[in-house]
Amino acid sequence: MPRKRSGWPSRFTHLKCSSCGRVFKPRPLNVCKCGKPLLAQYNLKGMRRDELLNRRDLWRYAPLLPVADEKNVISLGEGATPLIECRKLRRILKVGKVFVKDDGVNPTGTFKSRGMAVAVSKAKELGITRLAVPTTGSAGSAMAAYAQKAGAKAFVAFARGAPSIHVKMAKAFGAEVRQCRGFINEAAAVVQDFCAKNGYFNIATIKEPYRMEGKKTITMEIAEELGDLPDAILFPVGGGTGIVGAWKAWMELRKLGWAKKTPRLYCIQAEGCAPVFKAWGEGRADAEVWPDVRTRASGLAIPKPFADELILKAIRETDGGSVAVSDTEMRAAAKDIEKLEGISACLEGAATWAGAKLIAELGIVGPDDTVVLLNTGRRIPGT
Ligand SMILES: [Zn+2]
Numbered sequence: 001m002p003r004k005r006s007g008w009p010s011r012f013t014h015l016k017c018s019s020c021g022r023v024f025k026p027r028p029l030n031v032c033k034c035g036k037p038l039l040a041q042y043n044l045k046g047m048r049r050d051e052l053l054n055r056r057d058l059w060r061y062a063p064l065l066p067v068a069d070e071k072n073v074i075s076l077g078e079g080a081t082p083l084i085e086c087r088k089l090r091r092i093l094k095v096g097k098v099f100v101k102d103d104g105v106n107p108t109g110t111f112k113s114r115g116m117a118v119a120v121s122k123a124k125e126l127g128i129t130r131l132a133v134p135t136t137g138s139a140g141s142a143m144a145a146y147a148q149k150a151g152a153k154a155f156v157a158f159a160r161g162a163p164s165i166h167v168k169m170a171k172a173f174g175a176e177v178r179q180c181r182g183f184i185n186e187a188a189a190v191v192q193d194f195c196a197k198n199g200y201f202n203i204a205t206i207k208e209p210y211r212m213e214g215k216k217t218i219t220m221e222i223a224e225e226l227g228d229l230p231d232a233i234l235f236p237v238g239g240g241t242g243i244v245g246a247w248k249a250w251m252e253l254r255k256l257g258w259a260k261k262t263p264r265l266y267c268i269q270a271e272g273c274a275p276v277f278k279a280w281g282e283g284r285a286d287a288e289v290w291p292d293v294r295t296r297a298s299g300l301a302i303p304k305p306f307a308d309e310l311i312l313k314a315i316r317e318t319d320g321g322s323v324a325v326s327d328t329e330m331r332a333a334a335k336d337i338e339k340l341e342g343i344s345a346c347l348e349g350a351a352t353w354a355g356a357k358l359i360a361e362l363g364i365v366g367p368d369d370t371v372v373l374l375n376t377g378r379r380i381p382g383t
Helices: 058-064 087-093 112-125 138-150 164-172 184-198 211-226 241-256 275-281 308-317 327-341 347-361
Strands: 012-017 038-042 083-085 097-102 130-135 153-158 176-179 232-236 264-270 321-325 370-375
Touching: 038 211, 058 112, 058 211, 083 211, 087 097, 087 327, 087 347, 097 211, 112 138, 112 211, 130 138, 130 184, 138 153, 138 164, 153 164, 153 184, 164 176, 176 184, 211 241, 211 370, 232 241, 232 347, 241 264, 241 308, 264 275, 264 308, 264 347, 275 308, 275 321, 321 327, 321 347, 327 347, 347 370
Parallel strands: 097 370, 130 153, 153 176, 232 264, 232 370, 264 321
Antiparallel strands: 012 038, 083 097
């Protein structure tokens, strides 16, 4: 059994490299010595369901999260979002059931709050007081909010095309903000430089191991509510923490014996920036840099996700797939979801509905399947 402190039940033990398998004790770390992402490991032996906490937020899954002591938990009420059954969408798709997991109701309006809640909490536990992140928008406002709550300093570098609402929110939460002319790679370079000069810790997507742990809880909540994992889950994929978190949740739930089904994980990308879709189609293990990013869905404007190999592994190991949809299809999908089901979806979230229609047309999902669409955020007015 893991050592217990203050009755908080985390079963987190260590970090393990996703590529070379090297293990590390918990300490401020970004990636493995080999340069690949680190994955949090847990002692799941003998774990019972009643170890889950009786809370209405993602900290219900505290045993499966890396924060060791409750006093370090920084929470704004993230997680425990609704799983909404959508009968009108089901009739269009001609599948068994359709649900929208509505993560737009999270603090700061997007699913990024899950990852940041866990990453900022764990940073506090590790004694980190200065945090920096490059972002296409929503991760910046979320990080700023949690850093503010934690009493930590925040630096956010926004990529070109980041919605102004996220820039305003980050400023309002007290972050130091830089707006870059270039895409996410330029913002990433700005953050790297800033961290080196000012002693900040970089919590860029998958360049630290704990944001993924927060995102993992999306899939755990879905499994708990449905009694098992669904047949398919569709994720809009930019940096990939959502889909990689789902893959990790599936492995842990399977190990615990709490889920029997393998959810086919689908990676939905924008036609104007589809490096993973292209790599998957070509049977590659990694993605090439997308040369010419053209999409208004800022969350999908990632020319080469750092987690490309893990995203492709998640798709292949679950027998899922990938499709790319146009901005026009995303905008139409957002209107559909609003008008048919009363759910407000951002372009990225709506991309899952556009992708679901393509997948259904291809006959990949059928009348016996339960399909879950992840809505990653609320629609920003004017988009
Ligand atoms: Zn390694």
